[in-house]
Amino acid sequence: MRNVILRVKERFVSISVIFVTAIFLTVFLLVEDELSFTVLMLVGGGLFYFVKRRDCFKEVIVFARQSRYGFLICIFLALLTVLIILRNEHFALFMIASVALYSTVCFGLTIQLGYAGLTNFAGAAFFGVGGYAIAVLSSENFPDILSVLTGGFMAALVGSVLILPILRTRGHYAALVTIAFALLFKTFLELNDTLGGPQGLKISSMNMFGWDFGKSFFGGSFYLNYVLFSLLVMVSIFTLTRLLEKSWIGLHWDALRIDEISSASFGINISSWKILAFTLGNFFIGLSGALYAKMLGHIAPTNFTFGDSLILISIVILGGIGNPWGVIPAAFLIIVLPEKLQFIQEYRLLLFALLVILVLLYRPDGLFKKALRSFYRGWGKV
Amino acid sequence: MLLGSLDQYLINGLVLGVIYAMVAVGFTLFFGVLNVIKFSHGDVLMAGAFAALIAYISLQNFVSISIWMMVVITTTFAFAAMALFGAIVARFLVLPLRGAPPLNTLLITLMLGLAVREAVRLFYPNGSNPKPFPKLLPDTDIFIFGLEIRHDSLIIIFGGLAAICFLHLLIKKTRLGLSIQAVAQDSETARLMGINFQKIVLGTFALGSGLAALAGVLNGLYYNEINFSMGLLLGVVGFSSAVVGGLGSILGAIIGGFLFALLQTIGAIWFEVPAYKDVFAFVVIIAVMAWRPTGLLAETKSDRV
Numbered sequence: 026m027r028n029v030i031l032r033v034k035e036r037f038v039s040i041s042v043i044f045v046t047a048i049f050l051t052v053f054l055l056v057e058d059e060l061s062f063t064v065l066m067l068v069g070g071g072l073f074y075f076v077k078r079r080d081c082f083k084e085v086i087v088f089a090r091q092s093r094y095g096f097l098i099c100i101f102l103a104l105l106t107v108l109i110i111l112r113n114e115h116f117a118l119f120m121i122a123s124v125a126l127y128s129t130v131c132f133g134l135t136i137q138l139g140y141a142g143l144t145n146f147a148g149a150a151f152f153g154v155g156g157y158a159i160a161v162l163s164s165e166n167f168p169d170i171l172s173v174l175t176g177g178f179m180a181a182l183v184g185s186v187l188i189l190p191i192l193r194t195r196g197h198y199a200a201l202v203t204i205a206f207a208l209l210f211k212t213f214l215e216l217n218d219t220l221g222g223p224q225g226l227k228i229s230s231m232n233m234f235g236w237d238f239g240k241s242f243f244g245g246s247f248y249l250n251y252v253l254f255s256l257l258v259m260v261s262i263f264t265l266t267r268l269l270e271k272s273w274i275g276l277h278w279d280a281l282r283i284d285e286i287s288s289a290s291f292g293i294n295i296s297s298w299k300i301l302a303f304t305l306g307n308f309f310i311g312l313s314g315a316l317y318a319k320m321l322g323h324i325a326p327t328n329f330t331f332g333d334s335l336i337l338i339s340i341v342i343l344g345g346i347g348n349p350w351g352v353i354p355a356a357f358l359i360i361v362l363p364e365k366l367q368f369i370q371e372y373r374l375l376l377f378a379l380l381v382i383l384v385l386l387y388r389p390d391g392l393f394k395k396a397l398r399s400f401y402r403g404w405g406k407v
Numbered sequence: 408m409l410l411g412s413l414d415q416y417l418i419n420g421l422v423l424g425v426i427y428a429m430v431a432v433g434f435t436l437f438f439g440v441l442n443v444i445k446f447s448h449g450d451v452l453m454a455g456a457f458a459a460l461i462a463y464i465s466l467q468n469f470v471s472i473s474i475w476m477m478v479v480i481t482t483t484f485a486f487a488a489m490a491l492f493g494a495i496v497a498r499f500l501v502l503p504l505r506g507a508p509p510l511n512t513l514l515i516t517l518m519l520g521l522a523v524r525e526a527v528r529l530f531y532p533n534g535s536n537p538k539p540f541p542k543l544l545p546d547t548d549i550f551i552f553g554l555e556i557r558h559d560s561l562i563i564i565f566g567g568l569a570a571i572c573f574l575h576l577l578i579k580k581t582r583l584g585l586s587i588q589a590v591a592q593d594s595e596t597a598r599l600m601g602i603n604f605q606k607i608v609l610g611t612f613a614l615g616s617g618l619a620a621l622a623g624v625l626n627g628l629y630y631n632e633i634n635f636s637m638g639l640l641l642g643v644v645g646f647s648s649a650v651v652g653g654l655g656s657i658l659g660a661i662i663g664g665f666l667f668a669l670l671q672t673i674g675a676i677w678f679e680v681p682a683y684k685d686v687f688a689f690v691v692i693i694a695v696m697a698w699r700p701t702g703l704l705a706e707t708k709s710d711r712v
Binding site for chain 1: 438444500503504507508509510511513514515517518519521522525526529639640643646647650654680682683685686689690692693694696697700701702
């Protein structure tokens, strides 16, 4: 016990930074009117400047590097606090679950774009494949946990149609293949009457192993169920992505992304590694698409336009391509900020576009640059 | 299928083909000089059409001139405005990102397209609704080889083709065109030969964007209606045409544009629901990419190790 107290004292600054951030985000999610939003932004800006000035962020990173479990427990406790405070706020909880699911989608895109270097401009289309798969299955009384998985498998299966053109094309030509697919998919959905046409389909709420997602969770909002489950999915897929990145599979992907010809001459089978990355990425995207559709309770082609695919790609680029850690704050920024800017309703898309342009001009590596691969602890330090 | 409507399909396909080819030529030009894709191209087209509309409305209120004069003035205004816009975009958004990964340029121009689209929707009076575009061209019918053609379609087809031919001559025969070709072939050597790189790049972007504005005006004249979101699909179609033809080749872009219009026409005739024409066209495009990975007129360059 004394030991723990000592350690907490040692890390006091980092721990308080984490908790202050959590509280700030909670208030951010709750704020609705213009005035308090502006005040909150000013306060946030001041806090950020103060923390940055004292190099406290660096200390947090050091904390994360040196005692991983302590850091994770800290994050977990901060998250728990946030959820307890927000337990009755439907919209805030919905936002949290959306951020978790969009982050999961972007882990899939990170594997494709960041690791294997495959451009995928049809993210929203695969997201939609998962959603439509679960919509069709839940009207057939299929067990929900299996249909979420099926959503992922369907996305991977539909993606396999594109494997041949993607393997044969490079660069802008490959971008065209996925852009064409994204447009084709949305038009197809709008015209297809069995899938509900432009109106879309209704979906029953999630229910697995007797855990009914439609009921309130220990007196809180029913969205709490979805938040917990989505966070669980996000954490597992994040762990999987990081493990893949660190393993020799990630090493193969790095090699073929950086130089295809030399990695081929070193005996790496380029096609099979690309197929693995593409299929696995689509599986993750479809999986989260299925969960997202379940949470919305309704699905329509307007959710899966080319513009939505662009939003997904923007998240990956803002987070720093190939850096799954950066994806989560980037997803938060891109999903929640437009909702919070409701009071400038009309102008929010314009503002959003200008924001991304500015980031690309002044931070071309995204907000959080991907760190170099470290083969052992202390790699790079002589 | 009635024969009478078949030649309607033919004329419609030709008009669309000319417009697509004009957009595709822009993509190919930009790719040629800088190896970038400027995705705001479709929205520049839309903005060009709106610029022409603004010019028309303000002219109509103040002076009375003949309708042909009006066509010339509005088109020139749209061309000039978008050429200037294209050069500004190249200077402040595309050139600074030269060292960054190509995906960043693609994304920044996509976002610029979104910004242009939103700006027109918000700042043009009542911009979220479709706007009627003035009928400036005569719509009487004439008969050529037994085909019934409206005058305006004919003018649009030949106007578009003339613009493309003019551009082709400009690039093949003039000094400016020679410099553009040189930069496209090898920008460093071109600089060593005393070519002002930045000036040529800005010029090319101005030229391509002006051509897009022209395509927007023709599109408006054909459908007599424009709206703020029409650029998105036209941009993607133009990009597909340029890529299918082979990026960097003007002939390829023209072939690609007409091919896409042909595919849409076939799709519209073939399927009972005509809206499936886009699905059909994009499926064929994906198949063509799998068959010829660098477009129909393939790039001859091979990778250097």
